[in-house]
Amino acid sequence: EVQLVESGGGFVKPGGSLRLSCAGSGFTFSDAWMSWVRQAPGKGLEWVGRIKSQTNSGTTDYAAPVKGRFTISRDDAKNMLYLQMNSLQIEDTALYYCTTRYRIGVDVWGQGTMVTVSS
């Protein structure tokens, strides 16, 4: 079964840091371009960033609101995707999904992990 499972969410104070993880299974993780998408409570979807496969240089792209604060990385040996979030702000409060289109026309999304930034 193709699956993505996020973890690492929780409560953090403004200015704090958190690292989210996403475990992939059932597909060739190393070939997949992986993305993070977030959804603030009651709001729409917002793309956070992506990391290409290592065969495509493994480069990263980020949305403007998180650039310079968030870092996406991957460990293909462990089939793991990470999102390091620093200098967290209240506006970063959201449900964070990892997702990939691992094959043409086939998306997989995790169930999401909730991050709450509050003093």
Add this chain to the structure above:
Amino acid sequence: QSVLTQPPSVSAAPGQKVTISCSGSSSNIGNNYVSWYRQLPGTAPKLLIYDNNKRPSGIPDRFSGSKSGTSATLAITGLQTGDEADYYCGTWDSSLSAGWVFGGGTKLTVL
């Protein structure tokens, strides 16, 4: 304020047809493929349409997508109560701040 503009809500009766529009610009819809997603309450988004008008395996042909210029449209025919959900369009934006962009979402109500 989303880069892609969708109507906040649409509604129609069971069995009817509804369309959801998604308006963008030449840096996104105009030069890139559009995807459509459905999100049922409390669940992760699900891909409905990719590459403007292609349906993933398992998506019924009641769902169709089209694109013209800098706008895209999702059409749903034979509406069912189970179609009540939030619908999002998405595409790559090739502007200076390149990245994937979503529409603000459209709440579909089946009356």
